[in-house]
Amino acid sequence: MKAILLLIACITGITLSANAQKITAAKVPATVKTAFAKAHPDVKTVSWEREKSSFEAGFKLNSHEMSEIYSPKGVLEESETEITIAELPKQASNYLEIHYKGVKIKEAAKIVKASGVVNFEAEIKGKDILFDANGNLIK
Known part of the structure; x- marks a missing residue:
C-alpha cells in the first residue's frame, strides 16, 4: 500500500x-x-x-x-494574443477543415517570439495545433 x-x-x-x-x-x-x-x-x-x-x-x-x-x-521571450478563428492564415484554416472536419476550434492565437518569428495556434480537443506564419503545420 x-x-x-x-x-x-x-x-x-x-x-x-x-x-x-x-x-x-x-x-x-x-x-x-x-x-x-x-x-x-x-x-x-x-x-x-x-x-x-x-x-x-x-x-x-x-x-x-x-x-x-x-x-x-x-527579457521578453514570446507574446501570445487571442485572435478570432477567421484571423488564422487561410492554409491553417484549410488544414483544420480537412483534418478536423466538424470539430469545434476552441480558441486561436497569434504567437510572436522575441526573434520576430510568428506562429499561429488553434486549440482543438484540448490540444494545440501549431502553424507557421503562412499557415503550414508545425505540430
Missing part, C-alpha cells in the same frame, strides 16, 4: 512540474514585474504562472486575452 501511495505521489509531482503553475505576484522576480509594467503601464490585472524556468503573465489588453513569457532576468 505504501508503494502505491509513493507511486501516486511521484506521478502527481511529475505531472505538476511538467505544466505551468499559477503563482502569486510576490513569487515573480522584480526584474520580470518591472519589465512587464514598463511594457504595459495601463494593465492593472495580471495573473502569473511559472512555466519551466520562465514566468508567464496573463492579462487583457484592448479587449484581447494576451500572455507574455519572460526570462527570470525580465
